[in-house]
Amino acid sequence: MPELPEVDHAxxxxxxxxxGRTVRAVRLLHDALxxxxxxxxxxxxxxxxVLGVHRRGKHQILTLDGGEVLHVHFRMSGDWHVGRAEEExxxxxxxxxxxxxxxxxxxxxxxxxxxxxxxxxxxxxxxDLGPEATDPALDAAALAARLARRRGPIKPxxxxxxxxxxxxxxxxxxxxxxxxxxxxxxxxSLDARRLRALGKGIRTALARAQxxxxxxxxSSDIGRFEVYGREDEPCRRCRTPxxxxxxxxxxxxxxxxxxxx
DNA sequence: CGTATCCTGACC
DNA sequence: GGTCAGGATACG
Numbered sequence: 372m373p374e375l376p377e378v379d380h381a382x383x384x385x386x387x388x389x390x391g392r393t394v395r396a397v398r399l400l401h402d403a404l405x406x407x408x409x410x411x412x413x414x415x416x417x418x419x420x421v422l423g424v425h426r427r428g429k430h431q432i433l434t435l436d437g438g439e440v441l442h443v444h445f446r447m448s449g450d451w452h453v454g455r456a457e458e459e460x461x462x463x464x465x466x467x468x469x470x471x472x473x474x475x476x477x478x479x480x481x482x483x484x485x486x487x488x489x490x491x492x493x494x495x496x497x498x499d500l501g502p503e504a505t506d507p508a509l510d511a512a513a514l515a516a517r518l519a520r521r522r523g524p525i526k527p528x529x530x531x532x533x534x535x536x537x538x539x540x541x542x543x544x545x546x547x548x549x550x551x552x553x554x555x556x557x558x559x560s561l562d563a564r565r566l567r568a569l570g571k572g573i574r575t576a577l578a579r580a581q582x583x584x585x586x587x588x589x590s591s592d593i594g595r596f597e598v599y600g601r602e603d604e605p606c607r608r609c610r611t612p613x614x615x616x617x618x619x620x621x622x623x624x625x626x627x628x629x630x631x632x
Numbered sequence: 633c634g635t636a637t638c639c640t641g642a643c644c
Numbered sequence: 645g646g647t648c649a650g651g652a653t654a655c656g
Contacts, residue, residue: 374650403639429651446651448640463640482640484651523633532652541650599650619634622648 373445374539375504376580378429381451385443385476386424388453389433392470393420395456397441401465401483412489416441428500428536438492441468449480497536504537504573505581511566518558518566525561525569526554527619538573541599544624545576548598553632554616554623598624 373381397413399405419435426432433441443449452461456475460467466478466487478485501517502509517535521528528534529543538546547554549572552565561569597607601624602615611628 372650377650401639444651446638447649448651480639482638482649484639486652521633527633530651539650620636621651 373429373447373449374541374580375429375537375577377450378431378445378537379426379581381445381449382424382426382431384451384453385431385433388451388474388476389421389424389468389470391421392472392474393418394435395469395471397487397489398467398469399465399487400460400467403483404465404485404487407486408489415439415491416489427497428503428532429539430497430500432495432497440490440492440495442486442488442490442495443478444486445478445480446482446484446486448482449478449485452477452479499533500536501532501534502536504535504542505577507574509535509570509573511563511570514566514570515561515563518561521558523558524555524618525552525558526623527621528558529573530619530621535573537577540621540623541596542573542576542580544599545597546572547630548572548626549575551630553630554618554625556632598626600624 394416397416399408416435416439419437419439422434422436424431424433429444431443435441453476456469456473461477461479463479463481464477465480465483465485468476518528526543526547529538530540546569550565550568552569598613601613603612606613606626606629609626609629611626614625614627616623
């Protein structure tokens with residue numbers, strides 16, 4: 372269930388499993404994923420060694436020794452399962468990378484919205500992505516520049532990966548709560564003080580999750596988030612019941628009292 | 633800018 | 645049966 376902390380963790384799992392191994396085959400097991408990569412493209416990665424695994428925003432990038440790139444995005448519900456080729460495929464496996472030594476990394480994704488694509492040497496880029504949400508250089512001035520032309524509300528702007536790479540629906544809400552900024556505040560109208568708070572809020576929200584990677588696996592534990600999913604429960608700062616609204620088709624949770632418009 | 637769409641599963 | 649889900653994108 373991937374937001375940035377989960378993808379970062381998953382990329383580490385993939386790195387451990389894949390780097391230094393040689394691809395025997397990449398298999399796509401669901402029609403939705405097959406639509407994005409031709410059999411010919413998949414054949415091109417056979418026999419290639421994995422040089423590295425990198426994360427950029429919520430993207431995972433495997434670089435191969437022929438310069439090809441295998442690009443994976445989990446979207447809503449992807450995760451890796453590491454096993455061996457002779458084992459039964461896990462439930463909801465939608466793709467698998469099988470290595471020549473028998474190690475198999477399966478992409479488990481109940482909703483089958485993940486993407487796996489193959490790119491020839493030099494033909495892959497993520498140039499449209501904004502700076503990493505976790506980048507310490509993302510100060511008030513940098514945020515102001517990213518948000519200057521966004522006339523709409525701040526919350527949907529934070530979800531736009533061209534503005535910032537890596538922030539998702541949960542941590543956008545969390546960051547705004549930490550920064551005490553209303554999700555409806557106009558993005559381009561935030562003053563320097565609130566931009567500083569926002570930068571800090573983004574880092575606080577993400578760092579908290581990154582710090583204890585085990586915690587993200589527990590789906591129902593109380594206290595995992597400050598506002599996300601807490602509609603009608605008391606705000607942890609001011610006890611006002613947390614509100615919920617829909618912005619750009621996504622749920623936004625917020626405190627109507629201590630997050631200023 | 634918001635909305636619809638891709639998918640499946642969990643829950644009411 | 646309907647609603648919702650942690651993402652991205654095509655479209656109006």
